[in-house]
Amino acid sequence: MSPDLTLQVLEALSEVDGSILSSDAFPSIDFTTIKSALDRLGSREMIVYRQIDREEANLTPEAEGIAAEGSHEAKVFEAVRQAVQGLKIADLPGIVGKESAKVGQGKAFKEGWIKKDKDLLRAATDSIQDASREQLQTIQRTRTHPEPKVLQDLRKRKLISMQKVITFEIKKGPNYAAEFVKEETDLTADMLATGTWKTVKMKPYNFKALGAPTPSGALHPLNKVRHEFRQIFFEMGFEEMPTNRYVETGFWNFDALFVPQQHPARDLQDTFYISDPPKADPPRADPSKTEQLADGSIPSPEAQGAPQQDYSSYWASVKEVHSAGKYGSIGYRYPFRDSEALKLVLRTHTTAVSTYMLHKLAADPRPARYFSIDRVFRNETVDATHLAEFHQVEGVIADFELTLGGLIGFMEVFFGKMGIRRLRFKPAYNPYTEPSMEIFGFHEGLDKWVEIGNSGMFRPEMLEPMGLPKDMRVYGWGLSLERPTMIKYGVKNIRELLGHKVDLNFIESNPAVRLEKD
Numbered sequence: 001m002s003p004d005l006t007l008q009v010l011e012a013l014s015e016v017d018g019s020i021l022s023s024d025a026f027p028s029i030d031f032t033t034i035k036s037a038l039d040r041l042g043s044r045e046m047i048v049y050r051q052i053d054r055e056e057a058n059l060t061p062e063a064e065g066i067a068a069e070g071s072h073e074a075k076v077f078e079a080v081r082q083a084v085q086g087l088k089i090a091d092l093p094g095i096v097g098k099e100s101a102k103v104g105q106g107k108a109f110k111e112g113w114i115k116k117d118k119d120l121l122r123a124a125t126d127s128i129q130d131a132s133r134e135q136l137q138t139i140q141r142t143r144t145h146p147e148p149k150v151l152q153d154l155r156k157r158k159l160i161s162m163q164k165v166i167t168f169e170i171k172k173g174p175n176y177a178a179e180f181v182k183e184e185t186d187l188t189a190d191m192l193a194t195g196t197w198k199t200v201k202m203k204p205y206n207f208k209a210l211g212a213p214t215p216s217g218a219l220h221p222l223n224k225v226r227h228e229f230r231q232i233f234f235e236m237g238f239e240e241m242p243t244n245r246y247v248e249t250g251f252w253n254f255d256a257l258f259v260p261q262q263h264p265a266r267d268l269q270d271t272f273y274i275s276d277p278p279k280a281d282p283p284r285a286d287p288s289k290t291e292q293l294a295d296g297s298i299p300s301p302e303a304q305g306a307p308q309q310d311y312s313s314y315w316a317s318v319k320e321v322h323s324a325g326k327y328g329s330i331g332y333r334y335p336f337r338d339s340e341a342l343k344l345v346l347r348t349h350t351t352a353v354s355t356y357m358l359h360k361l362a363a364d365p366r367p368a369r370y371f372s373i374d375r376v377f378r379n380e381t382v383d384a385t386h387l388a389e390f391h392q393v394e395g396v397i398a399d400f401e402l403t404l405g406g407l408i409g410f411m412e413v414f415f416g417k418m419g420i421r422r423l424r425f426k427p428a429y430n431p432y433t434e435p436s437m438e439i440f441g442f443h444e445g446l447d448k449w450v451e452i453g454n455s456g457m458f459r460p461e462m463l464e465p466m467g468l469p470k471d472m473r474v475y476g477w478g479l480s481l482e483r484p485t486m487i488k489y490g491v492k493n494i495r496e497l498l499g500h501k502v503d504l505n506f507i508e509s510n511p512a513v514r515l516e517k518d
Contacts, residue, residue, distance in 0.1 A: 005037040023167040045175040056143040063159035071132040072104030077113045086120030218508040225485045233371040243374035249280045251341040253352040257432035258461040260332045274344035317465035327464040346377035350394045362467035367399040391481035402473035453479035
């Protein structure tokens with residue numbers, strides 16, 4: 001900022017009784033500089049100013065030529081008028097130029113200024129009014145035109161361009177003075193020693209000023225909504241499942257859930273398969289501790305006190321229920337392929353984790369509530385509402401003698417804690433749940449019903465091979481984490497929420513979220 005600009009503003013005001021415009025008084029000074037000087041004077045109430053926004057019209061080079069020499073149609077008329085015996089059409093470009101002949105001839109015909117007589121052009125009137133030239137001359141003088149339609153027409157003809165201009169109306173303030181007195185911001189030792197602190201003007205404290213922003217980390221909106229979901233689950237007595245395995249076998253991801261090996265979800269178009277290593281071991285127990293024995297081996301779960309489970313029998317039962325049927329089911333009746341079950345995939349849903357936990361529960365059957373919130377992967381085309389990776393929220397309840405009515409009632413309580421109290425349920429199909437339901441909630445902001453989740457009761461073909469009792473039932477439901485986050489934060493494109501297009505300013509400035517609040 002020019003150190004003399006504040007004085008120039010004060011001097012300019014001293015010469016008038018009313019107000020001045022910055023565009024007239026300081027036409028060559030840029031917006032930032034003049035705004036800084038005005039803020040400095042305004043904070044001391046030496047001036048009062050207001051910002052005026054307006055649009056100015058600027059002539060294009062072609063329009064400047066028209067304002068100076070006349071419009072294309074006027075040039076054509078003048079050339080035809082001067083040719084007393086008529087002007088040959090072929091000679092017109094040589095007199096007025098190719099551009100004027102091309103543009104102005106049609107316009108002159110339209111205005112009725114000229115007429116055609118065989119191959120000659122003749123004047124149809126003695127005089128004309130060159131409205132285009134007059135309009136452009138008005139704009140050249142005033143930077144605008146009183147008729148908006150004229151401006152619109154000239155813009156379409158590309159004769160003018162509109163530019164936003166900001167100017168300030170400046171008036172004297174209650175503390176106006178022709179001289180700017182520097183205000184001291186600090187009380188120094190020299191002032192105390194010399195006594196000058198008694199006479200200097202001290203800058204008053206601005207108690208309304210905002211403090212300097214403190215750089216800090218920020219939680220992603222997904223993490224904030226995830227935290228709210230976790231609090232709801234914990235409040236309702238759920239236990240969080242371990243979800244640290246992004247790579248699963250086809251057995252845990254599909255086969256154990258009674259998903260047939262020919263199901264479209266297992267195609268390359270929908271699932272990411274791991275090429276190295278190409279396959280995994282058959283299902284086996286994971287050690288609960290990572291300590292090694294003296295010989296370097298890892299202790300078995302049984303040696304560590306974990307309940308003993310027969311994974312080979314589980315494998316055989318799953319295989320049989322698929323290929324031949326078991327537990328009262330006729331199965332799918334196809335040849336079960338071990339190689340397909342041992343393929344490694346990026347998990348397509350966290351239900352693979354739920355299956356593993358339910359199998360562990362079979363060693364000690366009892367009522368249990370599990371939940372998980374973590375990333376899953378699908379080979380989908382990326383667009384505004386779909387990504388190849390997203391987060392799934394899943395809940396599982398295992399208990400005896402559960403019913404479908406109980407599932408509907410629980411869904412109303414669960415989603416009610418998120419502030420969604422108007423629900424609808426629609427019958428659906430899932431390979432591993434029967435009955436199955438899609439859950440719809442009424443979105444007040446969108447004023448329509450939107451799908452918010454999927455639910456059902458796990459099939460006996462999935463549960464009984466694990467060794468769970470016949471009278472034990474399991475509810476399962478799931479929804480994405482991204483959809484409620486997008487609704488809460490008004491995000492329309494999922495790529496603005498997750499991925500390389502995320503705006504870090506949005507991450508740093510987004511507010512906390514309460515799911516039950518609007």
